[in-house]
Amino acid sequence: MPLLEIKNLTVAFDTSVGLFKAVEGIDLHVDAREVLAIVGESGSGKSVEMLAVMGLLPPTATVTADRMMFDGKDLLNMSVADKRKIIGKDIAMIFQEPVASLNPCFTIGFQLEETLRFHLGMDKRTRRARAIELLEQVGIRDAASRLSAFPHQMSGGQCQRVMIAIAIACNPKLLIADEPTTALDVTVQKQILDLLVRLQAEHGMGLIMITHNIGVVAETADRVIVQYRGHKMEESDVLTLFTAPKSGYTRALLSALPDNATGDRLPTIGEYVEAAS
Amino acid sequence: MTTPVLETRHIVRDYHVGGSLFGGQRTIRAVKDATLSVHKGKTLAIVGESGSGKSTLARILTLIDEPTSGELFIEGEKIDIARQGVSKQLRRKVQMVFQNPYGSLNPRQKIGDVLAEPLAINTDMPASERADRAMAMLKKVGLGTEHFNRYPHMFSGGQRQRIAIARALMLNPSLLVLDEPVSALDLSVQAQILNLLADLQDEFQLTYVFISHDLSVVRYIADDVMVMYLGDVVEQGTREEVFANPRHEYTQALFAATPRADVEHIKARLARRAATA
Numbered sequence: 314m315p316l317l318e319i320k321n322l323t324v325a326f327d328t329s330v331g332l333f334k335a336v337e338g339i340d341l342h343v344d345a346r347e348v349l350a351i352v353g354e355s356g357s358g359k360s361v362e363m364l365a366v367m368g369l370l371p372p373t374a375t376v377t378a379d380r381m382m383f384d385g386k387d388l389l390n391m392s393v394a395d396k397r398k399i400i401g402k403d404i405a406m407i408f409q410e411p412v413a414s415l416n417p418c419f420t421i422g423f424q425l426e427e428t429l430r431f432h433l434g435m436d437k438r439t440r441r442a443r444a445i446e447l448l449e450q451v452g453i454r455d456a457a458s459r460l461s462a463f464p465h466q467m468s469g470g471q472c473q474r475v476m477i478a479i480a481i482a483c484n485p486k487l488l489i490a491d492e493p494t495t496a497l498d499v500t501v502q503k504q505i506l507d508l509l510v511r512l513q514a515e516h517g518m519g520l521i522m523i524t525h526n527i528g529v530v531a532e533t534a535d536r537v538i539v540q541y542r543g544h545k546m547e548e549s550d551v552l553t554l555f556t557a558p559k560s561g562y563t564r565a566l567l568s569a570l571p572d573n574a575t576g577d578r579l580p581t582i583g584e585y586v587e588a589a590s
Numbered sequence: 591m592t593t594p595v596l597e598t599r600h601i602v603r604d605y606h607v608g609g610s611l612f613g614g615q616r617t618i619r620a621v622k623d624a625t626l627s628v629h630k631g632k633t634l635a636i637v638g639e640s641g642s643g644k645s646t647l648a649r650i651l652t653l654i655d656e657p658t659s660g661e662l663f664i665e666g667e668k669i670d671i672a673r674q675g676v677s678k679q680l681r682r683k684v685q686m687v688f689q690n691p692y693g694s695l696n697p698r699q700k701i702g703d704v705l706a707e708p709l710a711i712n713t714d715m716p717a718s719e720r721a722d723r724a725m726a727m728l729k730k731v732g733l734g735t736e737h738f739n740r741y742p743h744m745f746s747g748g749q750r751q752r753i754a755i756a757r758a759l760m761l762n763p764s765l766l767v768l769d770e771p772v773s774a775l776d777l778s779v780q781a782q783i784l785n786l787l788a789d790l791q792d793e794f795q796l797t798y799v800f801i802s803h804d805l806s807v808v809r810y811i812a813d814d815v816m817v818m819y820l821g822d823v824v825e826q827g828t829r830e831e832v833f834a835n836p837r838h839e840y841t842q843a844l845f846a847a848t849p850r851a852d853v854e855h856i857k858a859r860l861a862r863r864a865a866t867a
Contacts, residue, residue: 354778354779355747498640498803499803499805499844499848500639500843500847501639502847503848514863514866526849527777527851528806528848528849528850531849531850531851531855532849532859535860535863551860552853552856552860555851555853555856556853569778569781571781571784571806571807572806572809572810572851572852578785578788579785581778581781581782581785
């Protein structure tokens with residue numbers, strides 16, 4: 314049984330010019346201990362899908378699906394109260410802008426312990442010990458004294474480590490990472506990706522990696538879903554994707570990589586879209 | 591040997607920070623001893639992470655800031671903006687394109703006016719001729735005349751970057767400094783903009799200083815590469831030299847950290863992963 318299984322997911326937004334479907338008819342599943350990458354450019358619906366799973370979309374969004382099961386529980390017909398027990402505990406998410414996703418008014422220790430208190434009901438002493446342990450796990454040196462630091466006192470990479478520590482605090486079964494390294498420098502990106510993959514293996518988590526970066530896919534994923542304008546273009550294991558991509562869109566995407574440039578001009582996806590329509 | 595379009599000798603830039611009633615002033619040396627030269631029709635890429643001083647150097651090259659010490663030559667002429675200021679004639683020679691196409695265009699100014707403004711400020715051209723030139727430039731960067739009277743919010747990120755490039759080219763500059771011009775763009779749009787830059791370089795014999803942290807883009811577009819780290823120029827050479835044989839530790843670390851999308855690399859990673867699971 315897959316850890317997360319979604320069938321025929323459609324997300325529509327009510328706009329002033331009528332209904333806009335950001336995601337249409339997407340099926341996806343991810344197993345425990347698996348790294349699934351969802352790749353697409355802006356407007357492909359890759360983030361919206363996962364926000365729908367988390368229940369974080371604004372009220373203008375209508376989410377419909379034939380099936381949305383997580384770990385044997387039906388996420389579609391679940392009460393809000395029940396959902397709150399799962400979100401942040403069994404399913405955790407980290408976002409693109411680490412500095413913006415932490416609350417600037419509280420110390421990182423407070424924000425870490427908040428999760429532990431809310432979901433696990435730990436007492437003060439155990440919370441503190443666990444918070445230190447978590448910071449050490451994500452590679453923050455001098456963890457005990459860093460607990461009293463505020464987000465603005467840390468670098469972007471360190472803030473992302475703190476976000477990861479908060480996300481894995483309750484040993485989630487599924488971790489969703491939405492462009493976790495886009496705002497970071499290349500050398501820091503490498504550290505964060507290595508950290509995510511290491512934690513994923515150690516904890517036996519399922520990991521969904523949302524990204525627009527083909528290189529990040531190549532470095533982390535087991536299986537890949539390629540999306541374009543709300544539709545799934547391709548689903549393949551990572552090696553197939555790079556050796557024998559099935560869809561024309563994937564081929565166009567791969568050939569637009571400057572790494573793969575052959576002539577003195579790059580092929581562009583516009584050419585593909587025009588050819589397809 | 592022809593005179594280089596741009597040449598610097600031992601450029602240093604200090605910033606003074608702090609210096610309040612209670613705290614002592616500190617000096618930060620953002621750029622330490624940068625010497626470079628770029629010839630007509632060539633592209634120099636400056637690579638570095640946040641805090642490397644690459645944007646500070648860009649501000650000096652585009653005559654926004656003066657260097658603390660060192661010499662700057664444009665088309666063989668010594669420039670000292672601290673003493674002489676920037677003449678209109680000099681301003682026409684150097685133009686800049688910024689990273690964020692959303693932030694660098696005035697939201698209340700029509701595109702036609704955006705493009706004509708540099709002419710209005712720096713030349714005595716009559717309004718009708720300015721409009722004609724703006725129209726011609728729009729076509730040159732792949733937009734249509736129907737875009738002339740639209741506002742920036744009506745354009746996508748890629749189109750806005752085309753507009754920013756068009757504005758920079760209005761004065762027929764000999765040197766264009768591009769600060770991360772494609773890092774905010776999707777892969778397919780990035781390919782279009784890189785192609786446009788290559789086309790324009792061929793047509794007008796433009797000289798580019800291309801600032802980037804993305805090594806795959808740099809490898810594609812640059813003739814010469816300069817790597818900066820914490821204000822120091824740690825590596826400098828032709829693209830072939832730097833990519834084939836990076837000498838400095840930091841350059842090597844940068845290469846090692848860049849995600850790779852080649853099949854052998856993915857196979858090796860999957861094998862490692864299977865071994866540890």
